[in-house]
Amino acid sequence: MANIIEVQDLTKTFGDFVxxxxxxxxxxxxxxxxxxxxxxxxxxxxxxxxxxxxHPTTGSIRINGHDPVADPxxxxxxxxxxxxxxxxxxxxxxLENLELHGALYGVPRATLESRITELLALVELSDRRDDxxxxxxxxxxxxxEIARGLLHHPKIIFLDEPTxxxxxxxxxxxxxxxxxxxxxxxxxxxxxxxxxxxxERIARRIAVIDHGIIVxxxxxxxxxxxxxxxxxxDAFLALTGSxxxxxxxxxxxxxxxxxxxxxxxxRRS
Amino acid sequence: xxxxxxxxxxxxxxxxxSKSRIVGSLGQPILFLVALGYGLGPVFQKAGQGxxxxxxxxxxxGMSIIFSAIFNGMQVIxxxxxxxLKETMVAPVSRLSIMFGRTIGGATVASAQGxxxxxxxxxxxxxxxxxxxxxxxxxxxxxxxxxxxALGIMxxxxxxxxxxxxxxxxxxxxxxxxxxxxLFPLNNVPTALLMVARFDPLxxxxxxxxxxxxxxxxxxxxxxGGVLIGVTAIFLALGSYFxxxxxx
Numbered sequence: 381m382a383n384i385i386e387v388q389d390l391t392k393t394f395g396d397f398v399x400x401x402x403x404x405x406x407x408x409x410x411x412x413x414x415x416x417x418x419x420x421x422x423x424x425x426x427x428x429x430x431x432x433x434x435h436p437t438t439g440s441i442r443i444n445g446h447d448p449v450a451d452p453x454x455x456x457x458x459x460x461x462x463x464x465x466x467x468x469x470x471x472x473x474x475l476e477n478l479e480l481h482g483a484l485y486g487v488p489r490a491t492l493e494s495r496i497t498e499l500l501a502l503v504e505l506s507d508r509r510d511d512x513x514x515x516x517x518x519x520x521x522x523x524x525e526i527a528r529g530l531l532h533h534p535k536i537i538f539l540d541e542p543t544x545x546x547x548x549x550x551x552x553x554x555x556x557x558x559x560x561x562x563x564x565x566x567x568x569x570x571x572x573x574x575x576x577x578x579x580e581r582i583a584r585r586i587a588v589i590d591h592g593i594i595v596x597x598x599x600x601x602x603x604x605x606x607x608x609x610x611x612x613x614d615a616f617l618a619l620t621g622s623x624x625x626x627x628x629x630x631x632x633x634x635x636x637x638x639x640x641x642x643x644x645x646x647r648r649s
Numbered sequence: 650x651x652x653x654x655x656x657x658x659x660x661x662x663x664x665x666x667s668k669s670r671i672v673g674s675l676g677q678p679i680l681f682l683v684a685l686g687y688g689l690g691p692v693f694q695k696a697g698q699g700x701x702x703x704x705x706x707x708x709x710x711g712m713s714i715i716f717s718a719i720f721n722g723m724q725v726i727x728x729x730x731x732x733x734l735k736e737t738m739v740a741p742v743s744r745l746s747i748m749f750g751r752t753i754g755g756a757t758v759a760s761a762q763g764x765x766x767x768x769x770x771x772x773x774x775x776x777x778x779x780x781x782x783x784x785x786x787x788x789x790x791x792x793x794x795x796x797x798x799a800l801g802i803m804x805x806x807x808x809x810x811x812x813x814x815x816x817x818x819x820x821x822x823x824x825x826x827x828x829x830x831x832l833f834p835l836n837n838v839p840t841a842l843l844m845v846a847r848f849d850p851l852x853x854x855x856x857x858x859x860x861x862x863x864x865x866x867x868x869x870x871x872x873x874g875g876v877l878i879g880v881t882a883i884f885l886a887l888g889s890y891f892x893x894x895x896x897x
Contacts, residue, residue, distance in 0.1 A: 468732070
């Protein structure tokens with residue numbers, strides 16, 4: 381099958397800090413792809429470039445055949461995303477958040493209503509549709525964000541650490557839902573996670589990134605064989621070492637701390 | 650178009666729902682009206698300048714609008730911190746329409762506050778020179794609100810967090826307000842101060858409000874209108890540019 385995501389020699393630098401370096405990979409249409417790496421390895425920066433939020437320094441990206449820099453709107457129509465941290469408007473209700481999304485993506489009014497009902501049922505939030513998001517638990521917000529990400533029927537869904545801070549029940553529920561979507565609708569899934577057993581169970585292909593460089597790619601079996609380890613977690617540690625990493629809060633934080641370092645502002649931590 | 654509407658609707662909904670914000674934002678204008686209007690009234694009268702409450706009411710309306718409009722524009726920073734900004738940044742609509750929706754929404758909210766202050770001023774004893782003048786005054790309010798909403802978004806697009814907010818308040822909003830002639834007539838002030846006031850768009854906004862509400866003005870109405878419309882257009886263009894350049 382054709383590749384729906386193609387990334388070639390992608391590099392992103394902030395000042396003289398190289399966040400992502402010469403990254404090349406592809407995801408086939410209908411695939412489930414896990415993008416793994418320690419904190420600060422360049423996962424979120426890569427996702428931001430794939431989803432038009434950051435411009436690459438060099439390299440090329442094709443999402444559903446379009447270039448995120450040249451045709452951002454065509455790319456944006458092709459994917460849904462669940463960000464690492466919440467991106468809902470807490471002062472609106474669940475329904476209003478979905479309606480806002482529908483309006484932004486131009487989902488026709490008639491379809492919108494039935495889709496919202498359907499998706500809220502799927503993520504089991506039907507009875508909370510008119511409640512304010514600020515009263516939701518972390519798991520409920522995640523589920524609502526997943527429903528929102530799917531509202532415009534994207535071809536690709538990006539899930540950036542979607543299960544972070546969720547209990548095992550919610551996690552299982554979420555993954556079985558994602559697998560069902562992939563099987564029934566053929567949606568391509570691109571996700572990151574720190575839970576190796578999730579990647580091992582769900583992903584058909586895995587790429588491991590460290591210090592901005594892809595250090596290994598393949599199926600879970602191939603990665604284990606390559607490193608001669610019994611589990612994906614061991615393979616991951618063998619590939620990336622066991623040092624603990626620090627991650628700046630976001631690329632903007634990184635940019636700022638960099639700026640301060642160079643201009644002698646703040647102390648180095 | 651849909652995107653502009655939905656972003657406008659969001660601003661309005663958030664405002665209408667936040668009773669504490671509405672009440673809180675009226676506290677300061679009331680204090681200014683009552684304390685200054687009644688407090689400095691006798692001095693103003695003795696100086697032969699007429700009724701001070703009448704004089705500052707348009708200025709206080711301008712104040713409530715500029716505070717509310719810039720504050721609304723700065724909402725972009727909160728949206729950045731609470732994550733919602735990303736949702737609008739990955740949406741397949743031009744950032745121009747997102748920015749316009751936000752600006753018009755913020756301006757609607759700020760004008761509504763201006764109207765509330767007008768009503769309060771009337772309750773405190775303010776009488777517009779003619780009721781017909783209130784209609785064009787509402788138009789001026791909307792224009793002032795648009796101008797400063799766009800400015801707020803422009804500034805907020807360049808800021809990463811709320812640390813800079815205090816700076817903006819003290820070095821942008823406060824000077825814009827105090828140097829605008831909202832509280833004193835610009836007719837007899839030292840030339841230096843007049844020069845500064847001439848570079849403050851709020852001066853023209855307040856002046857136009859005075860023209861329609863109390864029938865006096867420092868500048869010709871055409872100049873007021875021209876500056877307000879021109880600066881609004883510039884700020885909208887700059888605001889859209891900076892907003893479209895946001896990277897997260």
